[in-house]
Amino acid sequence: MRGYEHVYALMPGKVNEKRPHTLYSEVGISMKWIKSGYSTGKLAPLLITALLLSCAPAMPGPAEASGVPAGRQSGTGTVQVRYNPQADSPQSLQATVVNPSGLQAALDQAQPGDTILIQSGTYDNLSLTITYSGAGPVAVRAEQPGSVIFTGKSLITIKDSENLIFSGFLFDQVTSDNSVVLYHSSNVHVTENYFYRNGMKPTSKIVAIRDGSANNHIHHNTFDRSRGQSVALFFSSRAVDNGNVYNKIYNNLFYNIPRVSSVYPGQTNGLEAIQVGNGLDFSHEAHTKIYDNLFEKVTGDGGEIISIKSSGNDIYRNTFLDNDSGLTFRLGNGNDVERNYFNNTKQGIRVFGYNQKVENNYLAGGTYGIQLPAADTATGAAPTVAAPYYQADGVKIEGNVIVGPAANGMLFGGSYSSTGRNLLPIHSEIKENRIYISGSAADYSKASNVASFYDPIADFSGNVSYLSSGANVGNITTGDSSVIEYVYTASPLIPAPEDVTGVQPFASKDTRTGAEWKIPADTSSEPEVNVLFDFEDFTPGGLSGQQGWTGNGAPNVTVTEYAYAVSGSQAVKVVDTDTTKAYSGIYTFEPIRRGYIEWWSKAINKDRLAFRMEDTTSATTRNVEWVGFFYDGTIEYQDGSVRKRTTETFHTDTWYRFRIGFDADTKMKTISIYEGENLFVEKETPFENGDAEAVNVFRFSTMSNRTGTFYVDDIRIVSEDE
Numbered sequence: 001m002r003g004y005e006h007v008y009a010l011m012p013g014k015v016n017e018k019r020p021h022t023l024y025s026e027v028g029i030s031m032k033w034i035k036s037g038y039s040t041g042k043l044a045p046l047l048i049t050a051l052l053l054s055c056a057p058a059m060p061g062p063a064e065a066s067g068v069p070a071g072r073q074s075g076t077g078t079v080q081v082r083y084n085p086q087a088d089s090p091q092s093l094q095a096t097v098v099n100p101s102g103l104q105a106a107l108d109q110a111q112p113g114d115t116i117l118i119q120s121g122t123y124d125n126l127s128l129t130i131t132y133s134g135a136g137p138v139a140v141r142a143e144q145p146g147s148v149i150f151t152g153k154s155l156i157t158i159k160d161s162e163n164l165i166f167s168g169f170l171f172d173q174v175t176s177d178n179s180v181v182l183y184h185s186s187n188v189h190v191t192e193n194y195f196y197r198n199g200m201k202p203t204s205k206i207v208a209i210r211d212g213s214a215n216n217h218i219h220h221n222t223f224d225r226s227r228g229q230s231v232a233l234f235f236s237s238r239a240v241d242n243g244n245v246y247n248k249i250y251n252n253l254f255y256n257i258p259r260v261s262s263v264y265p266g267q268t269n270g271l272e273a274i275q276v277g278n279g280l281d282f283s284h285e286a287h288t289k290i291y292d293n294l295f296e297k298v299t300g301d302g303g304e305i306i307s308i309k310s311s312g313n314d315i316y317r318n319t320f321l322d323n324d325s326g327l328t329f330r331l332g333n334g335n336d337v338e339r340n341y342f343n344n345t346k347q348g349i350r351v352f353g354y355n356q357k358v359e360n361n362y363l364a365g366g367t368y369g370i371q372l373p374a375a376d377t378a379t380g381a382a383p384t385v386a387a388p389y390y391q392a393d394g395v396k397i398e399g400n401v402i403v404g405p406a407a408n409g410m411l412f413g414g415s416y417s418s419t420g421r422n423l424l425p426i427h428s429e430i431k432e433n434r435i436y437i438s439g440s441a442a443d444y445s446k447a448s449n450v451a452s453f454y455d456p457i458a459d460f461s462g463n464v465s466y467l468s469s470g471a472n473v474g475n476i477t478t479g480d481s482s483v484i485e486y487v488y489t490a491s492p493l494i495p496a497p498e499d500v501t502g503v504q505p506f507a508s509k510d511t512r513t514g515a516e517w518k519i520p521a522d523t524s525s526e527p528e529v530n531v532l533f534d535f536e537d538f539t540p541g542g543l544s545g546q547q548g549w550t551g552n553g554a555p556n557v558t559v560t561e562y563a564y565a566v567s568g569s570q571a572v573k574v575v576d577t578d579t580t581k582a583y584s585g586i587y588t589f590e591p592i593r594r595g596y597i598e599w600w601s602k603a604i605n606k607d608r609l610a611f612r613m614e615d616t617t618s619a620t621t622r623n624v625e626w627v628g629f630f631y632d633g634t635i636e637y638q639d640g641s642v643r644k645r646t647t648e649t650f651h652t653d654t655w656y657r658f659r660i661g662f663d664a665d666t667k668m669k670t671i672s673i674y675e676g677e678n679l680f681v682e683k684e685t686p687f688e689n690g691d692a693e694a695v696n697v698f699r700f701s702t703m704s705n706r707t708g709t710f711y712v713d714d715i716r717i718v719s720e721d722e
Contacts, residue, residue: 097143100128107131110138118169120147129157136163137189145192145517146170154179161185166193168517171206173197177228179206182213184240189217194515199228202260202270202301210234212243222253222514226271227263230254235277235284235310242284249274250292253514259299259324261567262532265600265657265714268567271300277310282331285312292317294506294513295345299324302536302568303347308335319506320345326368329356331390341497341505342366348405353390354379360399362497362505369402369409369435372425374416374447392425397458401500402435408474409435409465412457413447424450428458435465436492437472444484445474460484466492531589531717535559536568543572543585551584551699562711566600566655571713574609576702584701585712591617591694592719596661599715601700603629603652607708610636611700613660615692622692625660625669631706637671640686648681655713656680662687664694 095115098106100123106116112135120143132138142148145168150156153176158166162185171179171193179198182188190207198206206228207218223230231249234241254273261268273295276288290306295318298305302325306315309331318340320327326347329335333354342348344365349358351372363369372395377388402409410433413424424446435443443465446453457476460483467473467488478484498504506512509519538546540561542554551557556575565571576583597613610628614621627637633649650656657674667690673681700712 100126103128103140104130107138107140110134110136112136112138112163115139115141117141117143118148119143122149122151123154125152126150126154126156128155129159130161130164131159132161132164134163137165137187138163139165139167141165141192142168142170144168145515146194150174150179152176155181157181157183158185158188158190159183162187165189165191167191168515169193170518171195171198174206175200175227177201177204178208181205181208181210182216184211185213186215188213189219191217191220192515192517194222194518195224195226195230197225197227198223199226199271201228202264202267204228205232205234207231208234209244209247210241212240214243214245214247216247218247218249218252220251220513220515222255222518222520223257223273224253224255224520226254226257226273229270229272229275230257231273232275233277233286233288233310235282235286244286246287248289248291250290251513252293253509253520254293254295254298254305255509255514255520256296257298257300259532259534259567260301261534261714262716265598265716266566266655269301272304272307273298273300274305275307275309276313277308277332282309282311283333284310285334286310288313290315290318292513294319294321294510295323296321296508297323301325303350304328304330305345308332311335314338316340317501317503319343319510321506321508326350326366326371329353331388337361339501339503341501343505347371348402351392351395353395354393356392356395358395358397358400360500360502362401362403362500363405364403364497365405367406367408368411369405370397370400371408371411371414372428373411373414374421374425374450375423376421378423389421391423393427395425395428395458396431397428397433398431399500400433401495402433403494404436404438405441406439407441408445409437409441409443411445411447412476413450413453416447416450424453425457426453427456430458430460430463432462434463434495436494437465438468440471442472442474443467444476446476530592530595530719531587531715533587533715534567535565535570535572535713538570540570548589549585549587551586551701552581553583553585556583557585562713564655565711566713571711574700574702574708574710574712576707576709579705579707582702582704584699586697586699587715587717588616588697589717590719591615591696592717593664593694593721594662595695595717595719595721596659597695597698597715597717598657598659600655600657600713601629602655602711603650604709604711605652606633607631608636608703608706609700609708609710610703611658612698613662613695614697614699615689615694616697617694621697622689624662624687624689624692624695625671626688627658627660627671628700629710631708635673635681637683638685638688639683640690641688646681650680651675655711662695664692667692 096106097117097119099119149170149172151172154174155176195206218231233244257271260271276286295305305325306327308329311332311334313335315337316339320342323345328350329352336357338359340361342363346367348363348366348368349370372392375389375391377383377390379391379393415421437443464485538559540559543549543557543559544551544553558573559570560573562571608631612626613624625638630636634645636645659672662669667687671683
């Protein structure tokens with residue numbers, strides 16, 4: 001037995017199969033694995049202790065005075081631990097404890113098989129560049145998993161390195177553009193690290209692979225609540241980036257990645273879990289392998305959990321659970337996605353480009369199974385737009401199982417526009433797929449605004465649709481059962497996922513993925529956005545009656561398609577043409593004592609639209625704030641019980657971001673209003689009614705003696721209660 005498989009052979013005759021791709025093990029983890037593989041909970045630690053005592057030389061005596069806290073081993077010692085993924089048998093390896101400033105000196109002296117432990121502690125704003133290019137491997141890891149914490153604008157750059165292992169670190173809310181960068185490095189393992197809320201903008205690269213970095217392994221890391229792209233591989237116009245090839249990304253956990261606009265108001269793109277390639281240089285063959293990862297509760301931009309923008313990549317055996325997004329071949333050709341499991345993942349698989357393959361995937365729930373949308377650039381043509389969508393051409397879709405989508409099993413020509421994305425998918429092969437449809441969904445459909453396909457959409461053969469009725473037959477249909485066979489049944493025999501993909505899918509927060517030493521907390525445990533309304537999942541029409549909203553708005557307060565929405569394509573439009581009536585939208589929620597409410601609004605003309613925050617937890621409504629547009633072009637607001645107006649004046653047809661922070665203990669609020677990125681108005685004022693104990697109502701309203709047209713979008717209601 002060679003390579004990583006031998007990592008588990010710590011007990012004769014027993015190979016633990018819990019983590020089939022793990023490359024190394026240390027004592028604490030080994031104890032857990034062996035314990036999990038045996039019926040007794042006490043046998044494994046004793047056996048490991050005996051193994052270590054029989055193999056390891058005596059540890060050195062007490063360290064000399066060095067500033068290291070008592071009880072911590074400092075300096076150099078010999079320990080029985082496996083950090084060498086190529087080793088054939090357990091070894092006694094050198095382990096040296098250093099602080100970060102001494103790391104490079106230790107690497108300069110390191111011998112193959114050595115381990116360098118970073119002293120436990122919290123390191124704020126640490127910028128560290130390390131290099132090791134020996135025969136290795138040499139491991140750099142936390143003294144104890146998770147005991148080394150990087151915060152602030154910390155950045156670890158692994159430069160001009162090979163045969164290096166970087167493991168066991170906690171990156172806690174790091175706000176630099178990158179947390180870890182592989183720069184012109186190869187055969188580096190970034191593993192067993194935990195990245196919690198990292199990133200400073202939607203396109204931050206938390207782990208970045210660039211400048212000719214090849215054959216690296218990003219595995220068994222956890223990316224929890226990422227604020228940027230979790231793992232990103234560069235391709236650019238620089239020749240050096242052409243060497244970012246043959247990298248592997250596997251057994252990572254990507255968990256609870258929020259919608260872009262909920263973190264960065266007004267922005268909609270970014271926060272991909274994995275992006276391979278960027279820009280227009282998509283013809284490069286990256287040969288990236290993405291496998292055995294778990295993507296759970298990922299939204300990001302709503303379309304790209306994995307964004308492929310290069311060629312020749314393989315995505316297989318991944319699990320996607322409860323995601324408001326999908327996997328997208330955005331740019332590039334000759335990519336394969338096969339044997340993946342999707343459960344309740346809204347957008348399924350979206351495919352642009354030439355000669356892509358979608359084979360033996362299992363997609364259950366969600367809105368769509370597989371999509372070949374409309375495009376604006378033909379195969380081989382030079383792009384005429386900044387971010388082209390290349391025509392789906394010669395795509396092979398074979399052996400997939402699609403179960404219970406809400407809308408379509410396969411959708412062709414989505415986002416079609418006669419003046420924009422007017423190129424429809426062509427010359428594809430749709431073969432031996434099985435689709436199970438019920439309710440109001442359909443099996444094979446073209447977008448409703450596509451009149452007809454001007455070229456053969458695809459060669460269909462051997463497909464079977466299991467339908468509850470004829471209403472489930474889409475608008476792409478045939479009378480030839482060898483092309484699509486229709487089976488009408490209320491109780492079809494649906495195959496298990498592993499019968500299609502060949503592997504068991506991962507469960508929620510599966511410990512076979514991510515850093516084993518830390519499991520993500522439940523989403524509900526974090527006091528983040530309690531309510532977010534970007535109105536993208538609302539039905540166009542009256543706001544009142546949808547998702548808890550009330551008011552006397554219809555038909556004057558509506559959710560509408562709006563090309564200039566803050567995020568997405570829908571916003572709330574308020575139209576008041578009656579000087580005898582006021583129109584409103586009202587939302588009631590659980591009382592919040594400390595938090596903030598944020599929203600975007602614009603006035604098409606100078607008139608009045610007021611936003612109110614109220615406490616209705618007692619018999620009498622107690623107002624906390626009244627703020628909004630005034631007809632003379634100023635902003636009105638409450639300074640305690642006195643209503644005032646600003647000296648600053650607003651521009652019409654311009655989005656303004658309002659943010660009102662409040663604290664019922666101090667009875668104070670902070671009014672912040674932004675025009676674009678610029679702070680327009682800021683006031684700190686008392687509650688309008690000092691008896692208010694919380695905020696539980698947010699409303700907006702026109703005035704009964706005024707008229708006007710306004711838009712509202714991206715409303716966030718956030719609790720910061722302990």
